[in-house]
Amino acid sequence: MLQFCIRSFRFHFAQIARFQFRNFVRRTEPNSSVHINLLTLCFNAQSLRQTKEVHAICLLNGLLPHSVSLCASLILNYAKFQHPESFCTLFHQTVQNCRTAFLWNTLIRAHSIAGNGTLDGLETYNRMVRFGVQLDDHTFPFVLKICSDSLDICKGMEVHGVVFKLGFDSDVYVGNTLLMLYGNCGFLNDAKKVFDEMSERDVVSWNTVIGLLSVNGDYREARNYYFWMTLRSGIQPNLVSVISLLPISAGLEDEEMTRRIHCYIVKVGLDSLVTSCNALVDAYGKCGSVKASWQVFDEIIEKNEVSWNSIINGLAFKGHFRDALDVFRMMIDAGTKPNSVTISSILPVFVELECFKAGKEIHGFSMRMGTETDLFIANSLIDMYAKSGHSTEASSIFHNMDGRNIVSWNAMIANYVLNGVALEAIRFVILLQESGERPNAVTFTNVLPACARSGHLGPGKEIHAMGVRLGLTSDLFVTNALTDMYAKCGCFRSARNVFNTSHKDEVSYNILITGYSETNDCLESLNLFSEMRLLGKKPDVVSFMGVISACANLAAVKQVLSACSHGGLVERGWQYFSEMLAQHLEPTEVHYTCLVDLLGRAGFVEEAAELIRRLPIAPDSNIWGALLGACRIYGNVELGCKAAEQLFELKPQHCEYYILLANMHAETGRWDEVNRIRELMKSRGAKKSPGCSWVQIHDQLHAFVVDDRAEGFESGGLLAEFV
Incomplete structure (x- = not known):
């Protein structure tokens, strides 16, 4: 055994092993130095084999099963090398020599380290309670960590009750693990309540609550807690505090805050650490300061994968897609191997640049590296294929995945919605639940547009009821999606009920403004627009598009009901357009289409044509289509023919324009022109869908x-x- 130790261990290990072997041969009683040396051997063991060798030496010296400390060290080593059978056997051989919870706590911790703690670790805790082992302040952090890692909030709350009953809730270490439990399980308010009730807090407590708020997107409150820590509590931030603060400045896109943190990092000498530099690169990038991000990146002496990923993410986040692609190529040239984060970051760049071929090459690279089934990469590939219009490839990746999470399901639902397969998107929500996954807010915001597209209220109402049961109808994105779904299905009473009983932002108002603008109740669009401004919400390009369109539709309604002048509506529409320009909002083709439609429906067809001639942009098919529609209503065949000629050039296979012009000629008895247009339609292959x-x-x-x-x-x- 001694020779084996000499070959396997470093030289000082072999010296200790030789000493232990001599003790055994002489049959002397092991002393304290022997015990300390064996603990040192155990601590420095680098493999399962070396751990077993130390275990054998302990047995030869007669220290096991009597030495609880050696037993605990070996248990943790076996856990580190994923060997639960050995540490469980060792525990059962030694536990009778331990009168405290020490060895039990070690076993719970070992199950957590070995990754099988969800069942075995909690069962060990339950046995402690059944056997009457006295629980101490070390028991609860280990048990609560298992509950936190496995997201078992029910068991965690049960353990919290025991903590409170036994009076350990004042222990700072127990309090910190309770914070992690509630935060990881998504119970942020409970986590803040635990924090507020802690009688003692250390820097870990503050870092934990700040990190939880940051991860959950509550950046402003996270920043407030940081100021509270530094200004009121007297606790000095450490490296973790600073690193956790940078995602907050990035989330708030606060460049000034990022620069202050940067100054502090330089002041305390942390700028040489790659960890802090990576966080700075990410923060500057997301604040839009590409120059500062590049500067910090260039100053990193030994760049790792995180460094490259941070600069790529920052560039992509601010829309610098070509620069992000160039950095990705630099990363390859530098010999740094892309990991799952790199690939999942670069794939959306290819989508934005419409480089589908490059995306497929990355897919091939992932297959060669054997990482195609990696959860992050697979989810990103589904998203890339979906947004590139290749629904079948996205579906193939999904069905070949070894494991799926809620992101995978949401990506597939989005895939079907984007590619016009609304019924399949709705069906996937049912399959998602049957698989045991719990739908989240993203699921609902993805699938509700599919319900709207199908035009059928049944599935939409069922998904609404599901959202109520899951407590997701307080989410702003979900309520906006519900309002949009009901509006597009023509059920404005339900849309208004959701709108009236939920939080509202500019998007909420825009949904109803544009929704009502397409109905006979267009006046409600104008009322909502006024209400929006009275509440201090700033209209955007969508808001103005909705109200101008409402004016156009209202003019059409009045044209049907009476022969009164529509000049007031036209003037109001122009007023909205002028307000938009005054707010420095750039008009798009859609806004000009609405203006042409407004003039045309109100009977000002010649004025609409003049507006098109004076446009600062090239008119698109929608603008000419609005003019053609107005010419059809008011019988202006000559102007209609000019508009149709432009449309035939822009969209030669769009059959509706041919049909509209043919109908205009038919109404005036020009049957030769009708036949000519029909022949032209056939020759160009324009078919009605x-x-x-x-x-x-x-x-x-x-x-x-x-x-x-x-x-x-x-x-x-x-x-x-x-x-």
């Missing part, structure tokens, strides 16, 4: 187009479902 209808049969939606046949049903089966 078949209409599509959705039919609900029990709890399923079926899509049908013209001349579609119901396949896969038994004779009379489909009819039987209707009755």
Whole structure:
């Protein structure tokens, strides 16, 4: 055994092992120095094999199973090298020699280290309680960490009750693990309550609560807690405090705050640490200070994967996609191997640059490296293929994944919505729940547009009810998606109910302003716009588009109801447009389309044509289409022909424009022109798209187009479902 130790251990290990072997041969009683040397050997063991060798020496010296400290050290070593059978056996051999909770606590900690703590670690705690072992202040941090890692909030709250009952809630270490438990499980208010009730706090307590607030996106409150720590508590921030503060300045996009933190880092000499430099690169990048981000990045002597990922993320975050791609190439040239974070960061860049070929090359690179099934990479690949219009490839990656999380499901739901497969997106929400996953706010904001697109309220109402049960209807993004869904399905009463009973932002108002602008109740759009401004919310380009469109539609309604002048509506629409320019909001083609539509529907067709001639941008098909529609209403064939000529050049295969012009000629009896346009339509291959209808049969939606046949049903089966 001695020779084996000499070969396996470093020289000073071999010296200790030789000493232990001599003790054994002489059959002398082991003394305290032997015990200390064996603890040193155990601490420095670098593998499972060396741990077993130390274990053997302990047995030869007769120190096991009597030495509780050696047993605890060996248990933790076996846990580190993922060998639960050995540390469980060792525990059972030694536990009778331990009169305190020390060895039990070590076993719980070992299960946590070995990664199988969810069941075995909690079962060890339960056995402690059953056997009457006296719990101490070291027991609870280990148990609560297991609950936190496994997100077992129910067991965690049960343990919290025991903590309170036994009076350990005043212990700062126990309090810190309670903070992590509630924070990791998403119970942020409970975490803050625990923090507020702590009688003693250390720097870890402050770092934990600041980090939790930052991770959950509550950057302003996180910053307030940091100021509270430094100005009132008297506790000095450490490296962790500073590093956790940088994501806050990045989240707030506060460049001044980032510069102050940078100065502090330089002042205390932390600027040589790659960890702090990486955080600075990320913060400057997300604040939009690309120059400062590059400067810090260039000063890093030994760049690691995180350094490269930080600069790539920062550039991509601010829309500098080509620069991000250049840095990615530099990373490859520098010999740094991209990891899952790098690949998941660069794939959205390829989507934005429409470099689908490069995205496929990254997919191939992942396959060669054997990382295709990595959760982060697979999710990013699904997103990339979905946004590139390749739904089948995205679906293939999803179905070949070894494991999926909620992000995977949300990416697939978004894939189907983006690529127009609304029914499949709705079906995937059901499959998600059947798989055991819990839908989150992103799930609802992804699937509700699919419900709106299907135009059927049934699935939308079911998803709304699901959101109520899961407590997600207080989320602003979810309520906005619900309002939008109801509005697009024409159910404005339900849309208004959601709107009235939830928090509102500019998007909330824009949804209803644009929604009402497309109905006969356009006046409500103008009222909501006024209410929005009275409440101090700043209208944006979408708001102005909605109210100008509402004026146009209101003019059309009045044109049907009476022959009164529509000059007031036109003037109001121009007033909104002028206000938008005064706020330095750049008009888009959509706004000019709304103006042309407003003038045209109010009967000012010549004025609409003059506006198009004076536009600072090249008119698109929507602008010419609005003019053609107005010419159709007021019978201005000559101007309609000019608009149609432009449309035939811009969209030669768009059949609606041909049909609209042909109908204008038919109304004036110009049948030769009608036949000419029909022949032109045929020669250019312009075909009318078949209409599509959705039919609900029990709890399923079926899509049908013209001349579609119901396949896969038994004779009379489909009819039987209707009755």
